[in-house]
Amino acid sequence: xxxxxQSPLSLVVHEGDTVTLNCxxxxxxFRSLLWYKQEKKAPTFLFMLTSSGIExxxxxxxxxxxxxxxxxxxxxxxxxTGDSAVYLCAVEAISSGSARQLTFGSGTxxxxxx
Amino acid sequence: xxxxxxxPRHLVMGMTNKKSLKCEQHLGHNAMYWYKQSAKKxxxxxxxxxxxxxxxxxxxxxxxxxxxxxxxxxxxxxHTLQPExxxxxxxASSEVAADGYTFGSGTxxxxx
Numbered sequence: 048x049x050x051x052x053q054s055p056l057s058l059v060v061h062e063g064d065t066v067t068l069n070c071x072x073x074x075x076x077f078r079s080l081l082w083y084k085q086e087k088k089a090p091t092f093l094f095m096l097t098s099s100g101i102e103x104x105x106x107x108x109x110x111x112x113x114x115x116x117x118x119x120x121x122x123x124x125x126x127x128t129g130d131s132a133v134y135l136c137a138v139e140a141i142s143s144g145s146a147r148q149l150t151f152g153s154g155t156x157x158x159x160x161x
Numbered sequence: 162x163x164x165x166x167x168x169p170r171h172l173v174m175g176m177t178n179k180k181s182l183k184c185e186q187h188l189g190h191n192a193m194y195w196y197k198q199s200a201k202k203x204x205x206x207x208x209x210x211x212x213x214x215x216x217x218x219x220x221x222x223x224x225x226x227x228x229x230x231x232x233x234x235x236x237x238x239x240h241t242l243q244p245e246x247x248x249x250x251x252x253a254s255s256e257v258a259a260d261g262y263t264f265g266s267g268t269x270x271x272x273x
Contacts, residue, residue, distance in 0.1 A: 051203070083264075087266075088249065088251075088266040088267040088269075089165075089251070089264045089265055089266040089267065090204075090251075090264045091264075092262070092263070135204070137204075147192065147255050147262070148194075148206060148209060148217065149204075149206070149262065150203075150206075151203040151204040152203055153201070153202065153203045154203070
């Protein structure tokens, strides 16, 4: 059974701090690892990392994938109050057909104080 | 709006009621999904539809009944639910090679 474990479960920082969120996984026939940000309801897509793209960066956010050690980290530099959210990690296994099934972790609740 | 629209946003129902959740996507995606998100738990995949055909049912109780009449619409019919079914129900859609899913804003369901 595929498994995703995120740590820490919650994190409180002040504006300007740098945070690192962790995601470890076990999956049969790994296809990709995805990061999402969930503020109110709809999770919004941040990054997808695959064998061919093990490091991604967008503004203050960056993520790396270590396929050997089966983990990923999400870094946020110079945090802002708008970064407060639950950050979800998910892994996708290779499957037949076009449907894509993700296994999610429990998320990390990040709170950025002014 | 993300391109995936869910209605209603909130629903309170009794254990003997019958209600339906609706999801609609206009992204041209060919796969649609229902997820359940309970407090303090990971998102749980409930159903997968691929080109209108159900390809996955993750041991979901029969009181949840999905319907996918076409590739743009997905329903979740609810009947004789239990209080532990109270949760956020998220719909998502995806394309084969695209990055990730697109989620709807969800329906917050409370069973009383």
